[in-house]
Amino acid sequence: MLLLWRGDFPLYVTINEALISTFFLALLGLALWYPVRFMDTGTNNLLFILAGYGMSGAVMLLLWLTITHFFLRNFFPGIQDYPVYLNESLRWKVVGGALVYLIIILVYYLTMTWHRLREKDRQEARLEALVKESELKMLRSQINPHFLFNSLNSISALTLTDPGKARNMVVRLSEFFRYSLDHKLDDESTLEEELHHIENYLAMEQVRFGDRLVFTREIPGRCMKMKLPNLILQPLFENAVKHGVYQSTEQVEIKLTVRCDENRLRLKLSNHYDPNVPAAGRRGIGLSNIAQRLELKYGREGLMGIERDERIFIVTLLIPQSS
Amino acid sequence: MKTERKLKTLIIDDEEPAREILRHYLRDHPSVEIIGEYTDGFTGLKAIQNLRPDLVILDIQMPKLTGLEMLELLDEWPAVIFVTAYDRYAIRAFELSAVDYLLKPFSEERLKKAVDKAVQRTGGPNAGDEVHGLMNVAREQVKNIERLVVKAGSRIHILSLDAIRYFEAVDDYVKIHTGKERYMKKMTMKYLEDRLDGKEFIRIHRSYIVAVREIRSIEKYGRESYIALLHGGEKLSMSQGGMERLKEAMTI
Numbered sequence: 001m002l003l004l005w006r007g008d009f010p011l012y013v014t015i016n017e018a019l020i021s022t023f024f025l026a027l028l029g030l031a032l033w034y035p036v037r038f039m040d041t042g043t044n045n046l047l048f049i050l051a052g053y054g055m056s057g058a059v060m061l062l063l064w065l066t067i068t069h070f071f072l073r074n075f076f077p078g079i080q081d082y083p084v085y086l087n088e089s090l091r092w093k094v095v096g097g098a099l100v101y102l103i104i105i106l107v108y109y110l111t112m113t114w115h116r117l118r119e120k121d122r123q124e125a126r127l128e129a130l131v132k133e134s135e136l137k138m139l140r141s142q143i144n145p146h147f148l149f150n151s152l153n154s155i156s157a158l159t160l161t162d163p164g165k166a167r168n169m170v171v172r173l174s175e176f177f178r179y180s181l182d183h184k185l186d187d188e189s190t191l192e193e194e195l196h197h198i199e200n201y202l203a204m205e206q207v208r209f210g211d212r213l214v215f216t217r218e219i220p221g222r223c224m225k226m227k228l229p230n231l232i233l234q235p236l237f238e239n240a241v242k243h244g245v246y247q248s249t250e251q252v253e254i255k256l257t258v259r260c261d262e263n264r265l266r267l268k269l270s271n272h273y274d275p276n277v278p279a280a281g282r283r284g285i286g287l288s289n290i291a292q293r294l295e296l297k298y299g300r301e302g303l304m305g306i307e308r309d310e311r312i313f314i315v316t317l318l319i320p321q322s323s
Numbered sequence: 324m325k326t327e328r329k330l331k332t333l334i335i336d337d338e339e340p341a342r343e344i345l346r347h348y349l350r351d352h353p354s355v356e357i358i359g360e361y362t363d364g365f366t367g368l369k370a371i372q373n374l375r376p377d378l379v380i381l382d383i384q385m386p387k388l389t390g391l392e393m394l395e396l397l398d399e400w401p402a403v404i405f406v407t408a409y410d411r412y413a414i415r416a417f418e419l420s421a422v423d424y425l426l427k428p429f430s431e432e433r434l435k436k437a438v439d440k441a442v443q444r445t446g447g448p449n450a451g452d453e454v455h456g457l458m459n460v461a462r463e464q465v466k467n468i469e470r471l472v473v474k475a476g477s478r479i480h481i482l483s484l485d486a487i488r489y490f491e492a493v494d495d496y497v498k499i500h501t502g503k504e505r506y507m508k509k510m511t512m513k514y515l516e517d518r519l520d521g522k523e524f525i526r527i528h529r530s531y532i533v534a535v536r537e538i539r540s541i542e543k544y545g546r547e548s549y550i551a552l553l554h555g556g557e558k559l560s561m562s563q564g565g566m567e568r569l570k571e572a573m574t575i
Contacts, residue, residue, distance in 0.1 A: 150338070249386045
């Protein structure tokens with residue numbers, strides 16, 4: 001293609017040369033994808049990029065010319081002047097090859113940019129959906145209507161039997177909602193603060209369910225000041241109450257065991273449940289949300305674990321502590 | 324006057340404070356006599372059958388059996404006033420039918436109004452009609468079946484879908500096959516098919532809906548029919564359409 005046919009050589013020679021040159025140029029052009037990808041490391045160092053492309057361009061041209069000339073020389077050894085012509089045409093081929101090289105790189109760059117834009121769009125859409133969803137869930141858990149209305153009903157009953165306790169429960173309920181509203185999900189609190197919140201929640205539920213709900217805890221004092229994500233315990237307790245206490249006519253024990261060292265806080269929440277009663281609602285949507293939150297926050301999987309046997313359901317959380 | 328006679332009333336609610344309020348509000352109501360309080364669907368159901376109350380004040384969310392599931396097991400219904408805190412599905416069903424319902428917390432006046440309505444109705448011959456209407460509406464409202472409540476003699480069973488192997492149409496009933504037992508429940512195959520997860524349960528034939536996990540193998544039987552062999556050893560007829568639904572469920 002670089003050789004203009006001037007009638008010096010037979011037509012087939014010219015065509016052959018064009019075919020061979022183009023073939024090897026195309027082959028090397030395809031292989032160029034790898035150096036282009038390699039250079040695309042996100043660096044902004046212009047010198048590095050220019051040097052890289054200069055080098056890969058030189059290597060490609062050298063390879064291309066060496067290979068094509070090797071082939072051409074051996075293809076038409078009998079024709080006079082051909083080797084001379086080959087040597088003369090060299091600089092035009094260098095210029096042309098360099099031009100093709102630049103075009104190929106440009107095309108690769110455009111393709112990569114286009115792909116990256118599309119991928120970015122897709123990722124942004126996904127992220128947005130996730131944020132919306134968790135905000136919605138957050139809102140709903142802040143103002144769990146079932147809990148709110150049942151609590152108000154219990155308080156209404158307490159005004160008849162125990163007005164003092166009714167006043168106490170109004171305070172607890174207010175504290176509960178205030179805590180939920182004031183604490184952002186991506187922030188942290190101490191175990192002590194989270195536990196106070198849980199105590200408010202359980203106190204309300206205990207008015208409703210009386211002896212059916214028993215809460216026991218085993219927490220070393222030194223763990224109380226350790227940090228954990230805001231409102232991470234509430235869904236676990238709600239879950240335990242919903243699947244343990246709601247579904248049972250017998251007493252249900254909810255037990256929280258905490259262990260800690262400097263680097264981590266380990267929480268284990270267990271509750272009894274009646275395996276003979278298939279849940280009317282699906283279990284685990286709230287729990288998978290917790291696992292997701294932990295994974296996003298600490299960049300690690302497997303911080304939440306679930307075990308169950310015939311009668312007991314156990315959730316464990318492992319909260320890494322930053323020093 | 325008819326209202327001289329007091330309505331025999333049952334309270335069925337698992338929460339003591341909720342019963343406390345009802346007791347208090349109704350303590351000297353001229354036309355209500357509370358004849359019993361029950362704390363779950365099982366005992367409530369037995370009490371309704373034995374005591375034949377005129378009126379039941381019924382909570383929806385209860386252990387083991389919900390208020391609606393309990394009513395489903397009755398053949399005749401008393402007048403019912405439903406009480407619930409927040410249950411979108413149930414409230415939607417109430418709105419679409421004529422039953423009276425109270426949202427917790429409710430006022431004394433609101434309860435009295437509901438009771439007065441019940442007093443008027445129970446004078447008539449079909450006091451339970453509204454409940455009957457509600458049951459139909461509520462059944463239609465269900466989008467996904469997650470468990471089934473069945474009666475076997477005097478015993479009540481709550482069946483998890485995991486325990487069900489296949490359903491078989493028998494006249495107006497559906498025969499539910501579990502591991503060892505069979506239960507009859509009045510409903511249609513269409514109702515079930517529409518509300519079961521199409522990946523787990525397949526309508527393989529006019530008369531059968533089968534759990535996919537239970538199918539051991541399929542054999543060609545006629546030109547357009549097959550036999551499904553189950554792990555339990557049963558051989559069930561399968562239609563061409565059933566075969567296609569099964570294939571679809573397996574590929575997606």
